[in-house]
Amino acid sequence: MFQTSYIELSESAVKNNIEFIHNFLGKGVTFSSVVKGNAYGHGIENYCPIAYKYGIRHFSVFSAGEALKVTNALDNQKFTLMIMGQIDNEELSWAIETGVEFYVFEQDRLNAAISIAKRLGKKARIHVELETGMNRTGFPKKDLATTLKKIESETAYLDVKGVCSHFAGAENIANYKRIKDQFKLFKQYKSKLNTAPWLQAKKHLASSAATIRYPKSQMDLVRIGILQFGFFPTQETFVHYTTKYNSSKNPLQPILSWKTKVMDTKTVKAGEFVGYGTSYFTNNVTKIALVPVGYSHGYSRSLSNQGKVLINGARFDVIGTVNMSMLAVDVTLSESTIKKGDEVVLIGTQGDQELSVSSFSDFSQLINYELLTRLPQDISRTIT
Numbered sequence: 001m002f003q004t005s006y007i008e009l010s011e012s013a014v015k016n017n018i019e020f021i022h023n024f025l026g027k028g029v030t031f032s033s034v035v036k037g038n039a040y041g042h043g044i045e046n047y048c049p050i051a052y053k054y055g056i057r058h059f060s061v062f063s064a065g066e067a068l069k070v071t072n073a074l075d076n077q078k079f080t081l082m083i084m085g086q087i088d089n090e091e092l093s094w095a096i097e098t099g100v101e102f103y104v105f106e107q108d109r110l111n112a113a114i115s116i117a118k119r120l121g122k123k124a125r126i127h128v129e130l131e132t133g134m135n136r137t138g139f140p141k142k143d144l145a146t147t148l149k150k151i152e153s154e155t156a157y158l159d160v161k162g163v164c165s166h167f168a169g170a171e172n173i174a175n176y177k178r179i180k181d182q183f184k185l186f187k188q189y190k191s192k193l194n195t196a197p198w199l200q201a202k203k204h205l206a207s208s209a210a211t212i213r214y215p216k217s218q219m220d221l222v223r224i225g226i227l228q229f230g231f232f233p234t235q236e237t238f239v240h241y242t243t244k245y246n247s248s249k250n251p252l253q254p255i256l257s258w259k260t261k262v263m264d265t266k267t268v269k270a271g272e273f274v275g276y277g278t279s280y281f282t283n284n285v286t287k288i289a290l291v292p293v294g295y296s297h298g299y300s301r302s303l304s305n306q307g308k309v310l311i312n313g314a315r316f317d318v319i320g321t322v323n324m325s326m327l328a329v330d331v332t333l334s335e336s337t338i339k340k341g342d343e344v345v346l347i348g349t350q351g352d353q354e355l356s357v358s359s360f361s362d363f364s365q366l367i368n369y370e371l372l373t374r375l376p377q378d379i380s381r382t383i384t
Contacts, residue, residue, distance in 0.1 A: 004292035004325070005260035005346070007381040009042055011050055013253035017228050018054045020251045024211065029218045030202065032082065034225035035070060036062035041372035042229060042256055043381040045073040050383065051228070052077055060084055060223050064091040067100050082127065082162075084223070085137075092116050096124045101161050105129040105137040110150065117157035126151075127162035128201075130189055132182040134168040144189070148196070155198055162202045162221065163193055170217075171209035171233040179210075183217055190219075209233040212241055230254035231357065231368050254357065256372070257348030258379075262311065262340050264290045265331070274328055275320030279305055287332045289316075291344050294325040298375040299346065303327075308359075309344050312336045313351030 021031060033056045039047040048059065048070055057078070061067050062085040070081055083102040087095060089112040095102050096117055104110045104126045113124040128151070131138035139147050151158055165186050169175035183205070190203050202220035208227040210217045230252045232238035242248060267287050274280045274288065289311065295301045299322060307318035309329055319330045331338045347355055357368050 003378070003380050005258060005297060005379055007043070007375065007379050008257045008259065008348070008384045009046055009050070009255050009381055010253065010257070011383050013230055013255045014047070014050045014228075015054050016251075016253045017230055017255070018051065018056065021211075021224055021227055022055070024215075025222060026215070026218050028220075030058055030221040031056060032058040032060045032080075032204075032221055032223045033228060034060045034084075034207075034223050036060070036066055036084070036225070037369075037373035038066075038377055040225060040229050040369065041375040043377070044069045046381040046383065047255075048073040052079065058082070058221070062086060064088065064095065064100075067095070071098065071100075084127075089116075092124070093120065096120055096122055099125060101125040101127060103127050103129045103137070103164070105139060107143075107147075110147070114154050114157055123157055123159040125159045125161050127164050127204075128160060130163065130165045130186070132165040132185045132189075133178060134166050134182070136166070138165060141185075148193075148199075152196070152198055160199055160201045162204055163189070163199070164204045165189075167205065167207060167210050167214075167217070169209075170207060170213055171237050173236065179214065183214065207233075209237050212237055226369060227252065229256070229372070235358075254348075256357070258346040258375070259348065260291055260293050260344045260346065262289045262338060262342045262344060263292045263326070264340055265338060266290075273320075276323060277321055280320040280328075284332070286319075286330055287334070287338075288319065289329045289331045289338055289342075289344075291327050291329060292325065293346065294323050294327060296324045296376075297379065298371075299327065300371075300374075308355055309346055310348075310350040310353050310355055311338055311342055311344050313353060315353055315355075 033051050035044050038044055052074055058080045059070050060082045064087040067081055067083050081100045087102050092112055093116050117124040129138040131140045167179050167182055170179050186205055193199055204219055204221035206217040206222045208224050211222045226233050268282050270282050270284050272282050293299050301322045303318055304321045305319060308315050316329045316331050318327050320328045347357055357371060
């Protein structure tokens with residue numbers, strides 16, 4: 001294996017989550033699978049073929065580099081690919097040649113897309129992003145008329161596939177007014193755009209959180225990220241869902257498990273410090289298991305003296321400071337003999353015990369998104 005830990009992805013969980021999301025969407029709404037951040041840490045090359053198998057035909061990424069990975073992962077398959085963020089002008093030629101769609105949210109990219117499309121003799125497939133209150137990317141209201149006029153004059157070289165924006169925090173009720181104001185403004189834009197006979201583009205605004213909390217915002221397409229991987233965006237979003245639909249059961253299933261093996265065991269006498277520094281002191285004779293995972297592998301240093309692992313179906317504490325490549329676990333109270341080579345679960349289930357990403361996050365102060373995307377790409381990922 002030549003690696004100190006490995007990740008398993010559950011195909012049945014992918015199927016479950018995709019079916020739930022499809023059933024939740026309005027009739028005719030396109031489900032775009034957002035696989036930025038290495039498919040939220042699950043691995044683009046691993047996740048995309050499974051998602052495709054279960055009916056996904058539209059994928060969204062942040063950058064041209066991620067788009068290339070999706071293209072390679074789904075070689076010879078028919079699907080739509082959309083870049084929502086960074087693409088250098090030098091990369092536009094590749095996108096236009098291969099039919100990859102991309103956001104246009106400022107004049108330089110729009111001008112470059114037109115120029116390159118003319119040179120190639122092939123239309124650029126664009127999504128026009130509008131500023132509605134996120135105050136990040138998007139054409140501001142004052143530039144909308146001139147931007148649309150320019151696009152209309154260049155429709156021989158531009159194929160407008162979408163008009164879009166992005167909510168500024170639909171997962172939290174604290175943002176309710178801001179979200180409502182954004183939605184209202186986008187609907188005003190939409191009303192005006194619908195009068196343009198040359199502009200027959202999909203309108204899209206909703207992320208995972210908005211899809212659940214504001215179903216009317218689904219429009220023609222939704223950009224689903226975290227939901228497809230088995231997580232509600234926040235606990236608040238989950239409570240909203242269970243309350244609104246009178247359900248106590250989580251309809252989603254986590255896809256990812258993270259596992260390793262015991263590297264060594266030893267007994268430390270009372271009155272000793274374990275690992276670097278003086279953060280953990282043995283009051284009694286203590287048996288420890290050494291695990292070959294540390295912060296270089298994505299296991300946060302903030303989990304020092306706080307993290308949990310599963311070994312032989314039981315839960316044990318991480319003790320001492322998590323270092324670059326290793327952590328120590330107190331297995332003194334184990335009812336079974338723990339030995340070198342025993343499976344260690346960092347995220348996932350073992351027997352009737354579970355360590356969820358959410359519980360993992362509670363100790364590390366990392367949100368689900370951050371914890372998952374920090375998992376290094378070189379950790380092997382297999383489908384189970």
